[in-house]
Amino acid sequence: MKSLVTILLTIGFLLTIQACGDDETTDRRADVQQEEGLTEFELEHGIGPITERIEIDEEIDQDLLTKGRDIYEMKCEMCHNMEGRMVGPELGNVLDRRSPEFVMNFILNPGRMAQDHPEGQKMLREYMTVMPFQNVKEDEARAIVEYLRYYAEHN
Amino acid sequence: MTQIKSKKLRGILLGAGFVAIAAFVFTGCPGQQRMLDTGDAAQKVYVAPGEHDEYYGFFSGGYSGQLSVWGLPSARFLKVIPVFSQDPETGYGYSEETKPLFNTSYGFIPWDDSHHPHISQTDGDADGRWIFINANNTPRIARIDLVTFETKEILELPNTGGNHASSFVTSNTEYVIGGTRFSIPYEQDLDVPIDSYSDEFRGALSFIKVDENSGKMDLEFQIVVPPYNYDLGRAGKGPSADWVFFTTYNTEEAHTMLEVNASRNDKDFIAAVNWRKAAELVANGHGKTAPGEYYHNYYEGNQGYAISEQKNGVTILDTREIDEDFIYYLPTPKSPHGVDVDPTGEYIVGGGKLATVIPVHSFSRMLQAIEDGAVVERIDGIPVLDYDATIAGEVENPGLGPLHTEFDGRGYAYTSVYISSEIVKWSLETFEVVDRIDAYYSIGHLMITGGDTKNPDARYMVGLTKTAKDRYLPTGPKQNHPAQLYDISGDRMELLLDFPTIGEPHYAQAIRADLIKDNVAQIYEMEDNDHPHALRRIADNRVERDGNVVRVFMGSTRSHFRPDNIEGIRVGDTVYFHLTNLEQEWDVVHGIAIKGAQNSEILVAPGQTKTMKWEPNRTGIYPFYCTAFCSALHQEMQGYVRVSAADSDVPLTWRTGTN
Ligand SMILES: [Cu+2]
Numbered sequence: 001m002k003s004l005v006t007i008l009l010t011i012g013f014l015l016t017i018q019a020c021g022d023d024e025t026t027d028r029r030a031d032v033q034q035e036e037g038l039t040e041f042e043l044e045h046g047i048g049p050i051t052e053r054i055e056i057d058e059e060i061d062q063d064l065l066t067k068g069r070d071i072y073e074m075k076c077e078m079c080h081n082m083e084g085r086m087v088g089p090e091l092g093n094v095l096d097r098r099s100p101e102f103v104m105n106f107i108l109n110p111g112r113m114a115q116d117h118p119e120g121q122k123m124l125r126e127y128m129t130v131m132p133f134q135n136v137k138e139d140e141a142r143a144i145v146e147y148l149r150y151y152a153e154h155n
Numbered sequence: 156m157t158q159i160k161s162k163k164l165r166g167i168l169l170g171a172g173f174v175a176i177a178a179f180v181f182t183g184c185p186g187q188q189r190m191l192d193t194g195d196a197a198q199k200v201y202v203a204p205g206e207h208d209e210y211y212g213f214f215s216g217g218y219s220g221q222l223s224v225w226g227l228p229s230a231r232f233l234k235v236i237p238v239f240s241q242d243p244e245t246g247y248g249y250s251e252e253t254k255p256l257f258n259t260s261y262g263f264i265p266w267d268d269s270h271h272p273h274i275s276q277t278d279g280d281a282d283g284r285w286i287f288i289n290a291n292n293t294p295r296i297a298r299i300d301l302v303t304f305e306t307k308e309i310l311e312l313p314n315t316g317g318n319h320a321s322s323f324v325t326s327n328t329e330y331v332i333g334g335t336r337f338s339i340p341y342e343q344d345l346d347v348p349i350d351s352y353s354d355e356f357r358g359a360l361s362f363i364k365v366d367e368n369s370g371k372m373d374l375e376f377q378i379v380v381p382p383y384n385y386d387l388g389r390a391g392k393g394p395s396a397d398w399v400f401f402t403t404y405n406t407e408e409a410h411t412m413l414e415v416n417a418s419r420n421d422k423d424f425i426a427a428v429n430w431r432k433a434a435e436l437v438a439n440g441h442g443k444t445a446p447g448e449y450y451h452n453y454y455e456g457n458q459g460y461a462i463s464e465q466k467n468g469v470t471i472l473d474t475r476e477i478d479e480d481f482i483y484y485l486p487t488p489k490s491p492h493g494v495d496v497d498p499t500g501e502y503i504v505g506g507g508k509l510a511t512v513i514p515v516h517s518f519s520r521m522l523q524a525i526e527d528g529a530v531v532e533r534i535d536g537i538p539v540l541d542y543d544a545t546i547a548g549e550v551e552n553p554g555l556g557p558l559h560t561e562f563d564g565r566g567y568a569y570t571s572v573y574i575s576s577e578i579v580k581w582s583l584e585t586f587e588v589v590d591r592i593d594a595y596y597s598i599g600h601l602m603i604t605g606g607d608t609k610n611p612d613a614r615y616m617v618g619l620t621k622t623a624k625d626r627y628l629p630t631g632p633k634q635n636h637p638a639q640l641y642d643i644s645g646d647r648m649e650l651l652l653d654f655p656t657i658g659e660p661h662y663a664q665a666i667r668a669d670l671i672k673d674n675v676a677q678i679y680e681m682e683d684n685d686h687p688h689a690l691r692r693i694a695d696n697r698v699e700r701d702g703n704v705v706r707v708f709m710g711s712t713r714s715h716f717r718p719d720n721i722e723g724i725r726v727g728d729t730v731y732f733h734l735t736n737l738e739q740e741w742d743v744v745h746g747i748a749i750k751g752a753q754n755s756e757i758l759v760a761p762g763q764t765k766t767m768k769w770e771p772n773r774t775g776i777y778p779f780y781c782t783a784f785c786s787a788l789h790q791e792m793q794g795y796v797r798v799s800a801a802d803s804d805v806p807l808t809w810r811t812g813t814n
Contacts, residue, residue: 135739
């Protein structure tokens with residue numbers, strides 16, 4: 001009997017410690033809009049490693065474009081059409097809706113975007129699939145933006 | 156203190172006393188088990204949800220042929236790594252990529268008996284790069300990579316019967332060893348009467364070189380030795396690092412009813428092999444080439460099909476033909492099973508299975524004996540050293556049937572004792588037993604965290620026992636083998652946990668988790684996918700026909716396959732589904748299964764390409780689907796193949812997304 005009490009106390013004690021940590025899942029379950037938690041930049045340009053505006057030349061950078069297209073065809077095309085929805089939203093015109101920084105953050109941090117960003121949450125409810133992180137590096141996400149720009153200009 | 160002064164083994168007299176103790180110990184009921192207060196024990200093994208264990212434990216599967224992975228001390232079961240047996244759960248041994256791993260000179264062998272996992276070492280300590288494991292039945296050694304936790308290589312050992320004294324590595328993984336348990340005619344496929352044993356049969360000790368960068372194995376040489384049973388082996392460490400020790404039994408050279416006939420001699424031998432010298436002899440041309448057919452199966456590159464290389468011929472050192480001494484026999488009582496070397500490299504402990512003592516040889520005394528020429532006879536050229544010249548002590552009162560020993564680095568050794576079903580702790584200074592604790596029931600190997608290395612990290616000990624009997628809820632006449640976890644950080648061993656395992660965990664290894672976990676791969680990177688049938692862009696999904704061979708280049712992502720409608724397959728075709736998982740997120744796995752396939756599903760990890768062969772033998776519409784619960788729309792992840800008659804002219808077409 002004494003030992004049972006010890007177990008319960010032990011477990012209880014450990015649980016208490018755990019509960020003190022900051023727990024993201026509680027917020028998620030409560031389904032509260034995170035808008036207040038997000039900075040203005042995040043609301044506009046997404047949550048992720050891109051935290052300030054990036055400079056983009058008027059001219060399309062050919063090398064970036066080729067690189068971006070290769071990655072897009074390898075890692076994105078099975079879920080996205082340029083025109084019309086598929087597993088995810090159409091991307092041919094995504095830069096009309098979103099800033100380049102938003103697109104990059106979505107590529108680099110899709111799980112968090114779907115969970116904590118109001119636009120991501122909205123899309124998740126519509127598409128019912130969480131976009132995976134496709135192991136894309138920051139410079140590669142930038143290259144994909146170049147390809148999306150090029151596509152939008154030429155179609 | 157039991158330093159040996161006389162030639163005679165004194166233990167025999169005490170035998171009767173042990174039987175009495177053993178009878179008491181063996182019948183002890185769980186109610187009397189010695190363990191910590193339940194609360195303290197629970198606290199010691201409690202790992203909170205989401206937290207990680209301190210150690211990885213790798214338990215061999217014995218007759219399951221596999222290797223299971225556990226977290227210690229919680230005893231969380233983590234996974235089974237399939238090695239020598241087909242595994243329908245993952246498709247290992249069923250997919251075209253993995254099938255070649257099972258090729259041997261005896262054909263495709265889909266099962267084996269895996270006994271002794273051993274983690275690669277650097278300077279006598281486990282380094283967590285690879286883990287090796289032996290196959291007993293059709294002699295082989297496998298190498299498992301601890302980045303992906305996958306079997307990467309299987310090497311067959313020719314001229315070997317029952318590769319039991321394996322797969323132990325030397326201090327810097329220069330070699331992994333193999334040894335024949337059943338001596339057989341060395342010359343391959345020799346058709347001779349069994350009673351020609353002493354004339355025709357030989358033992359073979361294999362030395363497999365391990366490439367220090369890739370881990371790739373190469374059978375460098377075999378030592379041909381008298382026809383005994385070579386049971387277990389261990390490399391030395393520190394001062395004895397250039398040596399490997401093998402136990403022998405059946406020095407009687409029996410070939411029938413070994414139970415009786417191989418138990419006559421009071422002493423058998425521990426064979427001490429100076430591997431560095433043997434390797435030098437080979438390098439200097441003292442070896443000769445003997446025939447020996449074997450397969451070497453391995454992967455090259457990041458992905459793709461395992462390569463099966465058929466080899467013939469092996470370099471041998473025959474002790475009858477070489478003048479220089481590089482192997483010595485140390486007489487050891489009696490049918491010794493395990494041979495284990497203490498952390499300092501000085502003591503060589505024999506598990507004198509049928510002896511009433513645990514014999515402990517001294518490495519420095521052995522060197523002295525060699526220098527002094529303390530040779531009592533030569534067998535096939537092998538010097539037999541004087542027992543009194545090499546022995547350091549005999550541990551008395553060890554219980555009945557001592558088998559295996561590991562060490563805590565604090566001056567104590569722990570020996571498993573089978574018949575009396577207990578673990579005895581004894582001092583390496585006084586050779587006296589200081590503590591003993593029950594094992595439930597019939598213990599084989601024991602394992603201490605780091606207990607076979609130069610620097611044991613000896614917090615826990617695991618006893619690997621052979622029968623569960625009443626320990627758990629009963630599950631029929633045949634139950635799973637148990638393991639027990641003990642706390643050995645204090646003076647007394649304390650039982651913490653008792654849990655059922657997978658297969659027959661014969662031996663185990665444990666290593667601090669932080670040496671492995673940060674290196675573990677989360678995905679296969681698509682950029683590095685060098686599989687010849689990989690799909691690198693979804694736009695390339697297609698079906699190709701070449702005669703009767705049809706190849707489907709298919710991609711999967713949550714939650715569809717491409718293509719998912721295929722027509723124009725004919726009865727008599729051999730269809731290969733080359734499925735590339737196009738996801739790059741950790742642990743998002745897709746699988747494929749198709750109705751009527753005569754193998755298993757295959758599971759495909761993120762970024763991986765795997766191939767399922769299918770030979771449809773009836774016309775009709777065949778649904779296929781994803782076997783892994785990959786997403787909310789997993790039930791939608793399906794497709795159809797239309798199979799037409801052999802002579803039909805339905806054109807080959809494929810599509811996705813246009814209803
Ligand atoms: Cu799936």
